[in-house]
Amino acid sequence: MTRIDVCLKGCDVAVCGYPLSIFFIVVNEFCERFSYYGMRAVLVLYFKYFLRWDDDMSTSIYHTFVALCYLTPILGAIVADSWLGKFKTIIYLSIVYTLGQVAMAVSAIHDITDTDKDGTPDDMTFHVVMSMVGLFLIALGTGGIKPCVAAFGGDQFSDSQEKQRRTFFSVFYLCINGGSLLSTIITPILRAQECGIHTKQSCYPLAFGVPAALMVVALVVFIVGSGMYYKAEPQGNIMMDVCRCIGFAIKNRYRHRSGRYPKRQHWMDWAEEKYDKLLIAQIKMVLKVLFLYIPLPMFWTLFDQKGSRWTLQATTMDGNFGALVIQPDQMQTVNPILILTLVPIMDSVIYPLIKKCGLNFTPLKRMTVGMFLAALAFVCAALVQVEIDKSLPTFPSASQSQLKLLNMGAEPLKVKLPDNVQLELPPNQVCQYLFKTTMYNIYSYRCRITVFILILTKRMYAGKNDTENLPFHCVFVFFLNFRFINGMLTGVNVSIAGAEPTLLEPEYYSNYSQIKTGITTFTIRSGSESCDYRREFGFGSSYTFLIHSTFKFGPSCHESISAVEDIKPNSVHMALQIPQYFFITAGEVMFSVTGLEFSYSQAPSNMKAVLQAGWLLTVAIGNFIVLIVAELAKIPEQWAEYVLFASLLIAVCFFFSIMAYFYTYMDPAEIEAQFKKNVDDDKDDRALKQKMNFAKDSVESDDEKDENKQTQL
Template identity: 50%
Template structure:
């Protein structure tokens, strides 16, 4: 006898399943939120490769549920499948965490461990995806339909709670905890691994209370076999047999008319799925391209707090919890009051429009974001800026160039980099530097596609020059970059926050280091002989690159002069909120409505076939992004615009398909499917089928399952 919660019809076993799902979703979304920045900053991949691998992983996570369903329904059953694949899941998380420890091997080892971990995680999360929710539904007796409905609402809330909390917490663990001299990816991946271990332990702890149904055979496999037999039989009988009304009728020699009729109906719905991957191609870029966009934005909310670029993904989980009741209780009823027929397919088409608008908003944001980015020099050119450290104005003349027509003032912050034409891979230039009426020669070697700072300073013999290479690429995690140049004759050590700089003497430049965004009014400063601080660097802002020139008469009077080599991000992260609002509104109308429509238009025992088809649309949507990211080579705003345009094109195609689609009344489905079978169902069978309809409809309330 199943144990119940006190005074209710709820089995105690569902508590273990809900906690398991919360921990599993925390582990999955917490790990996934970090992936793009991990690829960029830890594995040092470029943006396109990082995006491609991110979406390849996402795609694999939606291909593997078919494997999990086959194992559960045809071999092990749901309980054992969840146990065994959760163990694979845990191993994947552990391998992924170990791969993020810098002391474990070289970069090739980290890449190998990371990819292996992701493959195992994809097998685990995808494999248990079709099992956990259905296993929870199995715990209820058939007569407790209302309790089962409430269970799936709680189950759905646990999914979104896990997603929301993880996308807030794991970026904090990554960025605010320092380990091995940088962002602590090992800890940030380790916590989701620990949560997955908790999920497995909790699920096993309830094993003595579960109701377990034995494997009943996989309907998806039977459908595939039936279709395959029909095609093969049709091909063999191409000339000898007369034509039949439908190509699936060629399977009648082996399969029942009922099954064939059911497959026909399912195929009508699956045809409507063909355009759907384009929606997911846009939707799943929240964790890749939109996160990369956030790294180039200002993430400070005044002096109160700042957020991490990978934390913005929590908006989707938060907004969907708000939007679902608003749409169901307010928006849809208001639309109906206006006498507009709100059909499921119209809702889905409108969701596509909202997703396209979200990418239109992302395009506008991106156009303004790139204004602070320094474009790399094209082939045959380099970038150049000048720091004048001589106590007076200086004129710089470069052969066959007029880059600096005006004199450069003492300690002037260069307004922007100038593009210097070289014409060859490298070029030795003799520049003329004029100071107080005296001309000096300055010879330096420049290489194409690089950025340089030319440092001019006084010496006992006149004006000297020194060329240093600059790093103009914005930091991928959004934090500022900082370096120091000292005019002193003694080396200096500086500590900025938790980062130490060793500044060489005599107009040499320290290494570029990443520091946390913030105010730095009292930077410690000392040399081997004495203290020279504290120094006030002021605000070091998101996305900027600074050169701080240290001048003075002796270490006791050092003054910092902050130069902004790359401009700080001046577009606030709040401008991403509209695109998240639009994409989430699109998700509510597209995803939830699409699943409800699909299940209402198919027989109860074909729900799993449609679930597999739906998950495959998500998988193929990620494949689209993978192809575009690696193959298109477009500027980011153009890529966003391309995706918006493609989805609008798909919207028109889908709308035409929807116009010609004939809805089937769910109450008449059983009669429709039984035509030609010569068999009537009993009242008990009908009751059970309706119960299964409710069960399966609730289990797939959101793609977060």
């Protein structure tokens, strides 16, 4: 189908000078970015608090997923340019993308009860498998369409609409940031909602379901505009040509490695026997820039930890900003907000001011400063982590477990523990004890978590000292939660205003339930009698409420309820993360935005996509570095890990500055023009030689004719 045929079917319909098809593409991009960033915003918390992985495992899987998202664009570009074309590639991979988002939503549908009655945690195998399949499909889909959508939008404009095309790319970039900003605000709010059949818990099905719905909308909108698009046929992939040319040069150089063959100025010159000199010159320019890319992955190693380590750090902080309560995963919105603020400030104020001061602030110098700012951001994160560590409770180490003992009786109780440790438990209070996991494997096996609790009830005083059948419960800390333990011999109903009451069996406990920060009133009922108990919850706190065995309904009933603070409220405020977000965003503006502009200016006209693929590859490698450090380094202190990453980036920054100093800027258009001129000159020389040879042959032929005539005479 030619361009004229498509235009007759609707491409000529314009709104404000723009093809109508553009509006479908813009809406598609906004919904797709909302879907991706919304899912990604809550992903690391889903790993930790739903699948119950530790921080290192959650971080590793998160960065593996992000790395795959930046590896698959190369595959998408090859498929689109060499086989299916941009339109079909977007359609097919969007379907894969949508299935992945739906799989993620399905993987989160589960009414978690922490543990079964025998103390064994719920089996999460199905949910782990579904989520991994979903993440793989999402990575394939979002990465595969990444290089296609923007280019497909640019194809919709004719040569006379260059101004509208430039405006489209600006609006396109705005849609990316707008979708990212809104989704990072909205999906954490959806996650924080309570949902569940038997228990109230974070609503991850809703947090993943809305992005899945937005991806369905994105796909439908894109298909609706199908008849209006200009669909260019696949023209072949330049990346494949580059790879073949480089491969031939290496192979040919290896084949002629003996000293009998003359040396060549550049190793790519060994490809001259098969490939055009202009293509070889263009590849040389690309390789020169790609060599400069070698240190760049370290920046992305730090930058992409906003969604993993920094989000996990925020879970241990206080998000109460007065009238506004910020969720830990919502702190990521600081980044797009600062981007939209800093980009115009940098372009219109900072860079012109530096230029007026007489400083030559080249693109590579900007990128160096951006890397240093990212390292400074992690120094700030380390300082914040030191303050957080001062406020955290004592948790067991990797080789330990923590035992909590609750005495529900009305008198003190002496308990003898392994290793001849003796404790005296006051009535209606809790004591904790740390011991080595390897010595008492039964507890770790039953819990798969390192904190668990034994409840010593009033029955033990009657001579039934049956330690094998004591009530047993694994403790798992959410952001903010509570539970009740009934020490009486009769059952009671416990409820929060507006919620269904929960029956609490005698001398038994309830599972942990999540609750919002602030003052909450609990109502305890038995028949027609009731008791109201009020308590204020701080952000990140966890409480166990003990209903004493001597509890009686009446005006002073609340005095027979004790509150045990399992986890203290977070005392370090989330506002302390703002400086590290500022430095990492300022570094992004100076590094990423400048790097893309630099790559575009240094790339030959037909190889800008090759450098774009190389740029995305540095992002993927950076995320793999996080994976390696998280799994292999095993640094016990989080602040020390932040310092390690900052030190590595400063070292890389030093080497990059040396490489930048010796780099000479190119004008690809001038080099290409010179090569084309040389080719034209060679053609002219060959044509002139052919004319001269023809004229010479004609003269010689005439002379021979004259000689033949004279000979005949």
